[in-house]
Amino acid sequence: MTTSGPGIFFDGVTSARHDVTVELSTDTLLVRSVDGRTLADWPYDKIEELSAPQGLLRIGRRGGITLARLEVIEPNLAAAIDDRSVPIDRSGTAARRDRRKVVFWTIAATVSLVLMAIFGVPELATRLAPYVPLGAERRLGAAVDAQIRSLLDDKKAGARFECGNADAEKSARIAFEKLAGELVIAADLPIPIRITVLRKSEANAITLPGGIVYVFQGLIDKSETPDELAGVIAHEFGHVAHRDGTRHVLAHAGTALLFGMLLGDFVGGGAVLIAARTVLQSSYSRDVEATADSYAVNLMEKAEGNGRALGTILDRIAGGSHPIPKVLLDHPETKDRIAAINGMARPAPAKPMLNNTQWAQLKRICSG
Amino acid sequence: MTTFDAPAPAAPLPLRRAQPFFIQIPSAIWFLGRDRDYWRLMIRGVALLAVTLGIYRFWLTTDQRRFLWSNTEILGQTLEYTGTAREILIGFLVAIAILVPIYGLIFLATLDLGLIGSLAGIIGFVLLSLLGQFAVYRARRYRLTRTIYRGMRFHQTGSATAFALYALLWWVLVVLTLGLVYPWAQAGIERFKMRNTYLGNLQGRFEGSGGRLFREGFVLWLVTVGPIVLGLVIFATQLDFKLLEDIAANITNEDELKRIFTDNAGILVLLAFGASLLTWPLMTGFLLYPVFQAITMRWWASGLRFGDVAAKSSLRVGQVYGAYLGFLGWTSLVSIMGSFVAAIVAVLVLGVGTATKFFEDAGNLETVGVAGAIGGVMLYVILALVYSATYHVKLKLAVWRMVAQSIDLTNAGTLDTVSSVGAPASPVGEGLADALSVGGY
Numbered sequence: 001m002t003t004s005g006p007g008i009f010f011d012g013v014t015s016a017r018h019d020v021t022v023e024l025s026t027d028t029l030l031v032r033s034v035d036g037r038t039l040a041d042w043p044y045d046k047i048e049e050l051s052a053p054q055g056l057l058r059i060g061r062r063g064g065i066t067l068a069r070l071e072v073i074e075p076n077l078a079a080a081i082d083d084r085s086v087p088i089d090r091s092g093t094a095a096r097r098d099r100r101k102v103v104f105w106t107i108a109a110t111v112s113l114v115l116m117a118i119f120g121v122p123e124l125a126t127r128l129a130p131y132v133p134l135g136a137e138r139r140l141g142a143a144v145d146a147q148i149r150s151l152l153d154d155k156k157a158g159a160r161f162e163c164g165n166a167d168a169e170k171s172a173r174i175a176f177e178k179l180a181g182e183l184v185i186a187a188d189l190p191i192p193i194r195i196t197v198l199r200k201s202e203a204n205a206i207t208l209p210g211g212i213v214y215v216f217q218g219l220i221d222k223s224e225t226p227d228e229l230a231g232v233i234a235h236e237f238g239h240v241a242h243r244d245g246t247r248h249v250l251a252h253a254g255t256a257l258l259f260g261m262l263l264g265d266f267v268g269g270g271a272v273l274i275a276a277r278t279v280l281q282s283s284y285s286r287d288v289e290a291t292a293d294s295y296a297v298n299l300m301e302k303a304e305g306n307g308r309a310l311g312t313i314l315d316r317i318a319g320g321s322h323p324i325p326k327v328l329l330d331h332p333e334t335k336d337r338i339a340a341i342n343g344m345a346r347p348a349p350a351k352p353m354l355n356n357t358q359w360a361q362l363k364r365i366c367s368g
Numbered sequence: 369m370t371t372f373d374a375p376a377p378a379a380p381l382p383l384r385r386a387q388p389f390f391i392q393i394p395s396a397i398w399f400l401g402r403d404r405d406y407w408r409l410m411i412r413g414v415a416l417l418a419v420t421l422g423i424y425r426f427w428l429t430t431d432q433r434r435f436l437w438s439n440t441e442i443l444g445q446t447l448e449y450t451g452t453a454r455e456i457l458i459g460f461l462v463a464i465a466i467l468v469p470i471y472g473l474i475f476l477a478t479l480d481l482g483l484i485g486s487l488a489g490i491i492g493f494v495l496l497s498l499l500g501q502f503a504v505y506r507a508r509r510y511r512l513t514r515t516i517y518r519g520m521r522f523h524q525t526g527s528a529t530a531f532a533l534y535a536l537l538w539w540v541l542v543v544l545t546l547g548l549v550y551p552w553a554q555a556g557i558e559r560f561k562m563r564n565t566y567l568g569n570l571q572g573r574f575e576g577s578g579g580r581l582f583r584e585g586f587v588l589w590l591v592t593v594g595p596i597v598l599g600l601v602i603f604a605t606q607l608d609f610k611l612l613e614d615i616a617a618n619i620t621n622e623d624e625l626k627r628i629f630t631d632n633a634g635i636l637v638l639l640a641f642g643a644s645l646l647t648w649p650l651m652t653g654f655l656l657y658p659v660f661q662a663i664t665m666r667w668w669a670s671g672l673r674f675g676d677v678a679a680k681s682s683l684r685v686g687q688v689y690g691a692y693l694g695f696l697g698w699t700s701l702v703s704i705m706g707s708f709v710a711a712i713v714a715v716l717v718l719g720v721g722t723a724t725k726f727f728e729d730a731g732n733l734e735t736v737g738v739a740g741a742i743g744g745v746m747l748y749v750i751l752a753l754v755y756s757a758t759y760h761v762k763l764k765l766a767v768w769r770m771v772a773q774s775i776d777l778t779n780a781g782t783l784d785t786v787s788s789v790g791a792p793a794s795p796v797g798e799g800l801a802d803a804l805s806v807g808g809y
Contacts, residue, residue: 008445010519015568015786017445017518051434053400053446066788069448069519102427102453106420113421253475257468259421 005077007031009039012066022072024080031070040068044085057081059088117255125250129243134191134210137246141210144245148208152200163197163217166368175362179230179354186303187237195233197365203317207236209245217366222317226354226362231300231310238295244288293337297344305353307345311338396777399769400446401439406761409435414753425802426460427453432760437515440772443780451514451795456802459510459795463503463803466796470495497539500804501532506797508561513793517567520786526564528797534560546593551585552578558668567674568786575678576671584663592652599645603638611635662688665771676779683774691766698758706751713743 007022009031020039023030029047031040042061050069052058057078059070072078082090089095153161164173180195187193191211203218213236215229223229239245297307318334354362413428430453437449474495477488505528512522538553555578565572614628615635629636662685669681717736726732 012519013788015518015520016784051438051448051450053439053441054405056446058448067516067519067521069516071445099427103416103420103424106416106423106427109423110420 008071010069012068121254125247129247138210163366168368172365175358207239227306227309228313234296234299238292306348311341397772410757426457448516455795459799463799501535503800505531507801510798520568551581570675573673658688681774695763
């Protein structure tokens, strides 16, 4: 039995429109012109359904040399073609199955990329950091330094931003260099250290790649003994020794690449990425800080200082309760850190690292 | 023998739905798709974008193009988009492989403290701009070769490198002349694209003239950019630069600043004038953008030629404003609904929390804080995605539809006599365009 009906045919050789009769024989679909010529003879298993507006069935020959197209509007004829040809599936079941597969695999890819960002990237950065040549690290440090300096120097103090250069500060500087020098010798780092005091009121110290350490005036004001100040500096040396600055830059570049390029910046995605990164960053830096703490305790004891002093000053600076939820904090819970430090450190030695006169001098390093 | 004896579909186009107009004006190009179907496609698409952090975009883009192409009917025959998401995904991965070393080199160069370091930013910018234009051209080639009309494939010839250099040169001139040469830049770039565009063996061409666009848009330029030019002239002639240096030097010294300003009251007026000049183009730009879009779209569509087939668009400014108003209306609706839901949730949480004394424990409070932050981010993402879907349906689709339906064709008979040439092109350009965020439809 043969079924037939009207269609529009384009032979793929020219753009001329042919009004044709479509004949559905047992094995093949025949396209006949008005004068009875056979324009196409397509086996049912060789035809494919093509993208078309609703209410139109557009088919072509799969793997055909030309782009011959047959368009059928008549619903019963379209249904009859659908019945006979396996590849044509107007109910969309196969398309939905394919789409579900795509959705499953894209979600799987997303999960794997996110896991990569959480565990893979920091691990990779840690493994790669030792292979970054020290020369490159110092260049990186110099580039970062210029930016950080202008960022920190919000009052535009310029040259006066560094403490210890004025005449009145010279003796303080000598005391400071003695204290730092003892730690430098004990640490024996592979990279020269440049340590500077900045006129900045926060009680903090930071380390940049390439052995650049900044101690803020506020930290010196808050320190009650030389060993406390030395403890914080030793902690910063820990970051230098572990090359945390370089690791940070590598990890940052890695996540930026993963999130920024592979995952698109779809609308609203920016917020998700910032949120995700904040949480990631803090969990990552908690480990880093804990490692630097244990390095500081060891270094302090090598330099014959008090390993517990770091805990004492931490308690003074950040001992108060935090209104910020734990997951968002940059540094580990202060109490945990202090407990860990006290657990590692031996009891304090009899002598502080500087005598009282030297310590009184050092405290005046930003007085000029 | 069963025969379905429907009348052979002839000129009055059977797929066109009844339009809500009293008189239906026959038009060469018609858009058949309904908003409802595009909404469904976009809402599902943006939800999947969110879940897959954007990886789904290759499939969404392909779905969008299939919808737009297959519903655009030209002289009774619809376009067909044959591109696949898999192709553009692979093209994107290849593009990443090309771009990562380039980004790496630029990063390394910025580390150099010497001349290379200070130039790296500029060189990188120029390089990426060139690559961006290159990608625009190659992506266009990909889209054209995946577009089929009456069994004929479109294709694009011409060197993408030449195009990138040509287009970048124009853009530099546009910036240098504060947009005055924009019409000639557009005309030149479109001429380049269209003379390399073919439907089968039928060569395209662009006949829009820069001078004409300039005449139509000059008033717009005067209104938005003109005041800036005027302001710059006034500044250059009236401003006492010595005084400005004084102010900059004493920016932290309040007393000194006070003294300078009381002695020179004129400078305050001048500075206030300068600040208002900066907000002016933002304001007028926002209000007049639909006019600009209507003028450029109408000019562009009216310049398109294929052989002796000529297009002429009758797009009206009011239509484009209508689309923007519709979009604004929908976004307001979405915003109101969003704030309503957020307010209800907040009131519920606060009410229940207070009633059960849940907040009195500091630990609980912390949990609520984190949950609130996560909830806030989620609400933001959902709203942003709904906005994006609204933008695509109520604005981009609306503009596509009105531009398409505004076009009339002369000598359309030529479209019956095209013969086939052209093979599909590689999707790498499309991937580059995606990685550099210069894609479009």
